[in-house]
Structures are given as structure tokens and as C-alpha cells.
Amino acid sequence: MYKTLKLILSALFPSWRFFDVIAPSPRIEFTVLKTANSSPDHWQEFRPRPIQLSFFEMLKRMFWNPQRNENLFLVSCAERIMSEPTDQSIQEITRRIETELSASHNEFVEESYLQFRLVFLYREDTQIKNQIMFLSSISKMDGA
């Protein structure tokens, strides 16, 4: 309850510090494993952004933009994992990867295991670098 009160107070007395600094930027990458002991050899970015968007697509997204807004929520979860790790943030990411995988490869998912990692991109002088900052534990996919 204290945390909820703190959250609502931060909305009623907002700081409005949008884009004050461009912080390291997280990417979520996942791998599907055959067993809980397998070593990951292929990491894939979760929901990479589209190569390009048409004007019509941009217009549509003004009214209907669920995946993009969910991706922004997942960025918040990734940032929360780094600042104050909670199971809830980890589960939010895991659940969405599982749901999307099971929707596209149902038979493949049921006996598989999932692991994700957070890769943060940042600028050092003029170079863009990346660093793996978090590796989740391996979890069995339930095909949900």
C-alpha cells in the first residue's frame, strides 16, 4: 500500500523530466533450449522494431498501438530489473515471450525451456557499445 501511495503521489506531483539524459537502452533477447541444462547458442531479439512504417501504419498506430505500448512497458520492466530486481518484472517479460512463442510455434514450445537476457546499448565517446547486464534463470515453457 505504501508503494502504491508513493506511485500515486509521484503522479500528482510529477517531475516532468522527460529525456533529461539518454540512459543506456535495453534490448530483450531470448533463447529457446531443449533441456534445462542446454547451453544457449543462439540469442534472438524479442520483437525487433519494423524496418519501416508506412504513413498509413503510423496513422493507424495513433489509435491502435498495443504492441508498441507493451514494448515500452517491457523497457520499464527491464529498467526496473536493473534498479530494483523483482520477480514480477522478470515474470512480465517471460510471460510475454512465452505467449508470443506459443502463438507462433505451438508444438515447438511445449517441451522447451526459455531464457532471456538484457543487453544495454550505450554511447562511450563516439562509439555505441553494448553490455549484457542481466541473465534470467532457465524456465520451462508451459505452452500457455
Add this chain to the structure above:
Amino acid sequence: MNFDDALRLTEILLAFALVQHSVEHVFSAKSERYLFITRMLLSGLLALGIGTTWVCSALAVLSLLILRWFHGPYNGGSDRMSLLILWCLTFAHLMPTLQLKEYVFGYLAIQLLLSYFISGWVKIVNPDWRNGRALQDVFQFSTYPASEQLRSFANYPRLLFCASWSVMIFELLFPLTVITQTTLIIGLTVAALFHLANACLFGLNRFFWIWLTAYPSLIWLHARIFEI
């Protein structure tokens, strides 16, 4: 715009924004859908102006449950603005006198002004924003660009330098637009176009609709202060 009209218009715009947010969750696999179906129904009543005080209060309580569900705002700044508008409307309805109602609604207008001014201030004190590097970083490696093609803007540092200063100057000068009604309307139009650009470039569509929702409060406050 008088107080009642401004309050009513804000309610209608908020109802639209909340329905738009909620629909995105209705097809969710988890039981969060029930929270958002309830919010959609309450937003419908709000749009129709039925039992507004109770509906706003119920939506405010529901907003706490949604905050708890996601352990924070679902979409950062835009959700914070939704909460601010909703709670200001709720308090405005609950206040016993017109003067107190006006103070609460005026607070929303002041926060709208501050949302631009403070955003401009925190940028201009940062050397990376002053030399255009920050906006280049946004396009080059941040999660914000809505498509990969948009990352190519990072290759135009002069353009981004000009864009950075345009944004900072506009945000810092925004409070001065309240000098006359004409300048205020121009200022709000430019601000809406700014949010539209952010929605197209960065996929931040919720910001566009929810910031527009707060505009009637500022139009009313301007009329209240300068035209009486």
C-alpha cells in the same frame, strides 16, 4: 471557455483516452482484462456524464489497482498524466465550493505549463542536448524510434542540432504563450503538433491524446485570469 464547459470537455477527452488505453488490454491473456473492462464501462459513463462524481471516484480507485497490478505506471509519463487528470477531476468534483473546485482544476493547468517548461529546462542544462548529441543518441541506439529506417536521422547531426534547440526553446517559452488567447491557441497547436511528431517517430501515441486532454484546463485558466 467557462469552468463547467472546460471540466466537461476534459471528462469527455479523458474518457476517450482511457477507453483507448483499456481496449489494448482487453485481449490480454491474464485477468488484467477485467480491470480494463471495468475501466472501459466507467469511462463510457464518464463520457455520457452519468454520475460523474461517483464515476470519477471509482476510476480513481481503479487507477490504484492498476498501478499495483503493473507495479507502477504501464506507460511512464503518459500514464502519469492520465492519473493527474483523473485525480484532479475527481478532487474537483468532490470539493464543496466552486472556488476550491477551481483551485484543483487550475492546478492541472499549472502542471500542464510546467510539463513543457521543466522538460525544456532539464534539457538545456545538459550539454549533450545543447550540442545535439542527445537527440542523435535517441535516434541512434535508444528504444524509441518506431522503425529501423528512422534511425537514419542520426546521420544528420545539423538537422538534429536545430531540432534540439527548437524543442528546448519551444518548451521553455511555452508558459509565455498565456499572454493572449491568440498566442495560447498558437502555442497549444504547436505543442499538439510536437506530440503528433513524437507519436509518429517514437510510437508515443498515448502522449498525444492525453496531453490534448489537459488543454481545456489551460484555456479555461487563461480566460479566468485574463478575461474577467
